[in-house]
Amino acid sequence: MTITPQGAVVVRRRIKARPETVFSFFTDHDRWLSWQGVEGSFDPRPGGAYRMRVVGDAIASGEFAELTPHRRIVFSWGWENEGDPVPPGSSRVQIDLVPEAEGTLLTLTHSDLPEPARAAHQDGWEHYLGRLTVRAEGGDPGPDLWMQEAEEAEEDD
Secondary structure (H helix, E strand, O other), X not given: OEEOOOOOEXXXXXXXXXXXXXXXXXXXXXXXXXOOOOEEEEOOOOOOEEEEEEEOOEEEEEEEEEEXXXXXXXXXXXXXXXXXXXXXXXXXXXXXXXXXXXXXXXXXXXXXXXXXXXXXXXXXXXXXXXXXXXXXXXXXXXXXXXXXXXXXXXXXX
16 A cells, blocks of 8 residues: 555555456445445546445545556545545545456555545555455455444444
């Protein structure tokens, strides 16, 4: 994981699954929600929108810009929650999938993030790409601990 001098968050994962399999976890509704989010809608085509409740009441939304089968996915990213420093459409996520002998090298680059939001997004992508890796390799990452913590915090309020 890296934050570049330009402020982009870069996270890499080696996944023991073919690029076609990994790609499907960004284009299939149920597969996406198996590693990130609890509910959402996805229209994975250029210009298509997505909206998902990631954790607690945090809603991420944006629009797909590019889908090159089994190679690249690009979409805008932001949070609908009032006062969030990353509003919908204000940042860009690019996911590159490179075939390797044992699977896929996934490189996620999240750019156009304001400085105060970079570390949190880096932590978030580390968390969720870890869950994606387990799912794409055929495993079960189990319940999202971040969701459980958010639900418990809501109960305490």
